[in-house]
Amino acid sequence: MSLRDQLAERDRAVGSQGDASRRMLLTGATIVTMGPPGVVRGDLLLRSSTIEAIGPGLADQVGQDAIVIDASGTIIVPGLIDSHLHAWEGQLRGVAPDADFGEYMSITHGGLALHYRPEDIAIAELLSAAQAINAGTTTFIDNSHNSRSRGHSDAAIEALLSTGIRAVYAAGSAQVGDHEGQLPADLLRLREEYFSSGQDLVTLRMFNVMPSVEQWRFADEHGFDLCAEMGFWVPDVEKLGESGLMRPGHTYNHCSGFSDAMWGAIADSGAAVNLVPRSDSQYGLGGFSPVLQADRHGIQIGISSDNELSYAHDMFAEMRTLLTVQRGLSFAAEYGGEADVPPRYGVEDVLRAATVGGALNTGRQAEIGTIEVGKKADLVVIALDQVTTRMFGSDIGAVVNCGSPAVVDTVIIDGKIRKWGGELVGVDYDALARSGEASRSHLLERYGVTEDDIRAGLRVAAES
Template identity: 50%
Template structure:
């Protein structure tokens, strides 16, 4: 029997051999299965069985997890992966400065290679932090070559992806709609889904997507002109994911709920950019909408879905208490840690249009999961509380995507991280040089002046 410190496991973990993760504390996020200490049996890309007395195939690779905590793979419901090499360039940017620097200065200069490097960095960092699926809002698809480079980088990383293709801000989009059909033919499968991404939605784009069976991602809020015409168009459905959703009325939330569209909220991004005081999680709850979590981008702050969970839980609890103290009726109860984890798992599965197949640990679901080492989490009184309220990337011992090992013993599998970082720095510096700027200049150009 192997254990979590055995460095030979990545060589022995093959897709043709069943794997048993034994002696693991499972947080399944399935109401019928619940939480237990026992086994998870993986066969191919699927969870074959799990439970205190799961059947162990005779030819399985058996690994004693030593009481590690298993959770479903986390799902980032909205991230701009192409910006991966621009991490932290302007940590104090307001929204207009962010738009000017990314879309105005740097995005038009990016080659397909630059985009691929950004994608690879974002994917590697996500996997390192326990994120097994991303909804990639790629609004810098300037050519077929840019799109192909972006997708190939994500597939090479081994992360499950909804690739939502969009054009650069202000760029003509005549090439985009037919390109989506080409991308779907070339790439669409369970590991890569193709969608339309529109930072500023159009009814024509939505109609095209619906007619051709494509999903849609749209970033919406009170800033969208004539928003009701989109919400009342009859086009919205479960294959739509709406990001931010700040400043919406109760009626607009009801329209979204009735349509079955998913919502990805951004707990840090919205207050950072002034899109809202906090993510509108209470409004979503009142409408009966299960939200997903979103990191948005790394231009100003680091992506970390454990931190996003905690931020969203605090925002929801604060809003719930405030509404109760104000005497409002029908106030959603304050969240607990399971609610926060649900947003990062089952909620994310809705955003990816993969409900019931990811974001949960149960027989027949995709083998997307995370093992958290308890070494730095002890003393532990609640495994669920430890996973949500205390865990960081340091505690992510193992990451499995589609039955394949992507992180083991705290290290990414088949990733030369120092080389990837150097590529990112070289790409960033080339772009800044072309733009006539430097990291130091942009850092101060983006600073907010607070009196």
């Protein structure tokens, strides 16, 4: 019996809401650990939120009350990690499939963002989390740069906490129009109200769209890690590299157009970097992600999706795009006679970026990113009985080159099943989608445009 059929017959509530100390055993899987000992054929034993054992023959270690799942015919990988997502835009999915960066800014920050109510933020977060979990993403860094008021920030955090996804909530100011201007000072209140209770599924950071020495000093003085949009568009960005403030606990998105000295400063500082393969080319943020520069400086990158304005969240698509971009740039550099061309990526390299590299970006690499005893039970089970994955001759190749949300059979986050037998657990997605559609209609109406207006505007811009 396939895992899909098996899980469909079980009581889904047992996996998602059962006794927290109850063990769960997945048997007979191909386990891609992304750490020692590599790829294992065997069993995976979970207790509560952590991984207890990996290897063959673990059934003897569990009692009759354990949940035992026959996972033969599947590949289990660490939960995928999106290192940079603007989750507040969840209801805008696919509104502008042909947008460039200027159009993105006009549609979002210069237009629809101005009309977000706290409830719109909450709906967006719920939609983004559901989309991510469905696609095998167990953690994302939520770069929330439409925090128009304290109520908007509260709504985002409370929504995230309700979803069961692991997240970093990085609070950032709204970019355009009237807003309270409560950040960064409000970070102190948020930490006290939401992040002092001991829950560790969602953590808090500062987010900078236009980072500055002053912002980074605030973070240091008050004990905050941070995320920042980094690239040639940031005024005096190279001075940040000379500031002495770069450090572990910083996460930098994009990193386009940097000098070799800037890359060296990042590498020396221990800060984390994530590249955005689809967004960088879609929106024209440097054309292609600067993966060779990161490789030359020995930086283990993460991958991120940025937003869903033009495409759906899908870390499999990000991995394949990164693989194509890195190999294409490497071939071009080699054919152009360049020296010191980094080795071409294989499928394992991009899966490492989406797991190990993502964990580095969250600052939680001791807990997530690999399948190891003692780490958090954040796992994705890939079905090998699907048309795209069946008969594929490589385990990791099947995940990267044939993977999609459709072959994500089961998702476990913090030891709890969040997707089961191909379906989200505990989510009435039809009702959620209707809420998202109503929210989007409200925002469009307040802005005074329709979706057709947006697409027509993009066509006119493209033709002019």
